[in-house]
Amino acid sequence: MEKVIGADELASGERRSVIVDDIPALAVRVDDTIYLIEDVCSHDGQPLADGPLQDTSITCARHGARFDLETGAAQCMPATKGIRVFDVEIRDGDVWAGLSKTPKPATVPSSDGTPSDSTAAQSDDAADSESDSTAEEEAPQESVGPGGQRVTGTSPSTESDYLEALRQVIDPELFINIVDLGLIYAIEQDEENPRRIKIDMTLTSPACPAGPQLVQQSKMALERLHDVDEAAINMVMSPPWSPERMTDEARDQLGIF
Numbered sequence: 001m002e003k004v005i006g007a008d009e010l011a012s013g014e015r016r017s018v019i020v021d022d023i024p025a026l027a028v029r030v031d032d033t034i035y036l037i038e039d040v041c042s043h044d045g046q047p048l049a050d051g052p053l054q055d056t057s058i059t060c061a062r063h064g065a066r067f068d069l070e071t072g073a074a075q076c077m078p079a080t081k082g083i084r085v086f087d088v089e090i091r092d093g094d095v096w097a098g099l100s101k102t103p104k105p106a107t108v109p110s111s112d113g114t115p116s117d118s119t120a121a122q123s124d125d126a127a128d129s130e131s132d133s134t135a136e137e138e139a140p141q142e143s144v145g146p147g148g149q150r151v152t153g154t155s156p157s158t159e160s161d162y163l164e165a166l167r168q169v170i171d172p173e174l175f176i177n178i179v180d181l182g183l184i185y186a187i188e189q190d191e192e193n194p195r196r197i198k199i200d201m202t203l204t205s206p207a208c209p210a211g212p213q214l215v216q217q218s219k220m221a222l223e224r225l226h227d228v229d230e231a232a233i234n235m236v237m238s239p240p241w242s243p244e245r246m247t248d249e250a251r252d253q254l255g256i257f
């Protein structure tokens with residue numbers, strides 16, 4: 001193993017590019033857990049450093065493949081295989097990482113001096129039983145949906161949850177998510193079946209070759225929500241999309257002022 005970064009250099013939700021075993025890697029902190037993943041998308045080599053994070057998944061900003069931070073498993077197309085993850089330990093306030101056959105993330109010890117959970121992480125039994133009990137308490141509705149692993153939750157999803165899910169879908173040519181591009185026109189629950197969500201969405205042009213991919217990924221992103229069984233995507237071309245529909249951030253990203 002080698003020392004890669006100080007544990008207190010990363011706040012929750014932050015990431016840092018590092019090199020481990022001469023491999024480009026990404027240290028990501030989610031709450032008190034630090035994950036280390038290979039920083040190369042298995043689909044076509046894009047660094048994952050700029051990809052959106054959701055819970056313990058990271059999405060490639062190029063074509064939208066998503067990977068589990070803990071296992072490296074690919075969770076959606078276009079990636080068909082996972083990425084490597086590294087074994088992580090916290091030693092005296094530093095993050096150490098290396099390749100291992102049984103890689104695990106590490107928990108940062110609390111600032112009041114509570115013993116590091118990294119020692120617990122080194123104990124398979126303790127870590128397993130802890131994560132099992134946590135999973136039972138926090139994720140009673142977890143299941144596997146048609147689009148891959150379900151996003152866990154206990155309260156009904158709201159429109160902002162639907163939009164957050166759709167932000168995981170990235171336009172493969174502009175590298176901007178479809179919500180910030182302004183491609184989503186309407187979202188509503190089916191009056192007779194609240195587990196069915198209806199979406200009106202458009203494309204930047206009627207001939208956009210990414211259309212089928214965006215529709216499929218939008219459907220999968222919504223159907224991963226714990227209380228959505230079906231997402232019906234209705235493609236509309238009127239009113240036609242225009243750059244004014246983009247958020248300021250998206251316009252900045254494309255250099256449109």
Ligand code: FES
Nearest residue numbers: 041043044060063
């Ligand atoms: S390069 Fe990452 S999804 Fe294509």
